[in-house]
Amino acid sequence: MEACSDLQVDINGEETIFLNKKIICKYSGTLRKLLGTSTSSSNGNIKVIFNGFPGGAESFELVSRFCYSNGQFTVVPSNVVLFHCAAKFMEVPEVLEQTAKCMQEIRYWAWSEVLLGLQQCQELETSSDTDSLAAKLMNVLVEKLCLAIELSVSSAASACSPSPDRSLFRFSCDSKSTESFKNGSSRIPWWFDEVLVLRPGLVATFLKLMIARKFDNLTISRFLFYYQKVKFCSASCNEKREILETTIDTLYVLDPNCVPYKNLFGVLRFARGLNINKSVMNKLELMIGHQLDQATLDSLLVPSPLKSTHLYHVNLVIRFAKAFLNEANIGSQLKKVARLIDQYIAEVAPDPCLKPSKFLSLLTLIPDSARESNEDIYRAIDMYLEAHAGLTNGEKLKLIRTLGYEKLSAESRAHISRNTKLQAIETPDVQQHHKQLILRVEKVETSGDNEKLKEHIERIQWRIIELERACVKMQTQMEVVKKRSKSTSRGSNRSLPKLCS
Numbered sequence: 001m002e003a004c005s006d007l008q009v010d011i012n013g014e015e016t017i018f019l020n021k022k023i024i025c026k027y028s029g030t031l032r033k034l035l036g037t038s039t040s041s042s043n044g045n046i047k048v049i050f051n052g053f054p055g056g057a058e059s060f061e062l063v064s065r066f067c068y069s070n071g072q073f074t075v076v077p078s079n080v081v082l083f084h085c086a087a088k089f090m091e092v093p094e095v096l097e098q099t100a101k102c103m104q105e106i107r108y109w110a111w112s113e114v115l116l117g118l119q120q121c122q123e124l125e126t127s128s129d130t131d132s133l134a135a136k137l138m139n140v141l142v143e144k145l146c147l148a149i150e151l152s153v154s155s156a157a158s159a160c161s162p163s164p165d166r167s168l169f170r171f172s173c174d175s176k177s178t179e180s181f182k183n184g185s186s187r188i189p190w191w192f193d194e195v196l197v198l199r200p201g202l203v204a205t206f207l208k209l210m211i212a213r214k215f216d217n218l219t220i221s222r223f224l225f226y227y228q229k230v231k232f233c234s235a236s237c238n239e240k241r242e243i244l245e246t247t248i249d250t251l252y253v254l255d256p257n258c259v260p261y262k263n264l265f266g267v268l269r270f271a272r273g274l275n276i277n278k279s280v281m282n283k284l285e286l287m288i289g290h291q292l293d294q295a296t297l298d299s300l301l302v303p304s305p306l307k308s309t310h311l312y313h314v315n316l317v318i319r320f321a322k323a324f325l326n327e328a329n330i331g332s333q334l335k336k337v338a339r340l341i342d343q344y345i346a347e348v349a350p351d352p353c354l355k356p357s358k359f360l361s362l363l364t365l366i367p368d369s370a371r372e373s374n375e376d377i378y379r380a381i382d383m384y385l386e387a388h389a390g391l392t393n394g395e396k397l398k399l400i401r402t403l404g405y406e407k408l409s410a411e412s413r414a415h416i417s418r419n420t421k422l423q424a425i426e427t428p429d430v431q432q433h434h435k436q437l438i439l440r441v442e443k444v445e446t447s448g449d450n451e452k453l454k455e456h457i458e459r460i461q462w463r464i465i466e467l468e469r470a471c472v473k474m475q476t477q478m479e480v481v482k483k484r485s486k487s488t489s490r491g492s493n494r495s496l497p498k499l500c501s
Contacts, residue, residue: 289323
């Protein structure tokens with residue numbers, strides 16, 4: 001062979017193969033076209049350089065062997081993918097005829113052969129040919145899996161159910177799969193480990209076909225989390241991002257009852273550190289938000305992003321709650337979520353870096369009708385005022401207005417009246433009036449009609465507080481109007497009405 005090697009072929013810069021020009025050109029249309037205009041080098045040999053050759057030197061060698069064996073080299077399932085793509089590139093019609101015949105019998109391939117074909121497809125550069133082959137192989141893989149599961153229902157306890165007809169398909173079963181079935185708590189289906197060889201792109205296609213065939217959503221969910229856990233061990237950041245995006249996209253179309261809620265928060269922790277696609281992140285937040293009634297306080301205490309000054313990621317929790325409230329059928333779950341949000345508010349209230357506007361957003365996030373009591377809210381507001389002594393009267397008023405008088409206990413109402421953090425909101429005259437009311441209430445005995453009288457006086461006291469706050473607000477607004485009036489029309493003798501004087 002070396003004596004008649006007058007052609008050098010460089011394959012993707014990986015390897016140079018020496019061939020006989022006459023033999024190879026007999027079958028390859030591509031080389032016949034190239035060598036028709038080529039010139040010999042100084043030593044009499046011709047060199048051809050192929051860049052982007054599908055399958056590299058391995059697939060080129062397959063075509064070369066076919067040519068040197070006078071077309072007698074056999075195409076089998078284990079090499080059909082590489083053979084087909086190389087023959088397409090080299091324009092060898094005899095090989096393409098054989099690969100087409102081999103693919104016609106794809107339904108009779110073994111499971112391992114189909115899986116190997118898919119592995120070879122993902123190693124090749126994406127093209128219409130490889131995509132077409134991968135689609136055919138994937139359809140057969142899912143068909144075999146579904147059929148095997150249907151036929152092995154009666155022997156589900158077995159580690160590996162043997163095929164009822166080995167001429168149709170075979171399934172590999174290693175010791176690792178067997179051990180996983182023997183472990184009752186963490187038992188996984190045998191095919192979980194088999195499919196780990198596929199990359200996220202093909203896994204996404206695989207699962208879409210399974211979903212289309214009404215495959216058990218809980219099993220698909222389990223596989224996704226298993227795939228993520230195993231593949232993360234050796235994946236790069238980009239690979240982890242691709243795995244997570246595939247996981248989230250697929251989970252989003254499954255039955256929510258089949259997606260473990262705790263696992264979603266695990267995905268969230270990884271997703272926040274990998275800067276995944278924004279639309280994919282929105283899907284994850286919606287999934288968590290729709291099941292917010294299953295969350296715990298600890299799961300909601302997500303640290304804030306690095307550039308933020310406050311301790312916890314308040315915006316994230318707000319988005320969760322809005323996603324939950326947008327659900328049509330929340331019913332009794334709303335009260336459970338209201339209690340959870342109130343606990344969260346109490347937890348973040350002492351944060352000195354939490355802005356008043358953000359704290360107010362939390363207070364008004366859940367409809368007040370969902371709360372049976374405002375006790376927890378008032379305590380949270382009191383803690384927030386303690387940590388934020390520099391709030392303006394207007395900011396304090398906005399916070400206090402979120403409280404409902406009817407949902408506060410008598411002790412809390414009395415505490416508000418004596419709360420030094422709130423006294424700055426009121427004018428001196430009203431403060432004196434409040435002190436007189438408090439003294440009167442303290443003199444009333446807590447029995448019979450006197451108890452009713454005490455509650456009545458407290459209601460009057462509460463109304464006075466509310467009216468005074470409204471008056472302060474109006475006065476502030478009027479001061480703003482006066483300033484604007486002076487700046488725009490100096491010298492005007494128009495006077496403004498005096499309110500709350």
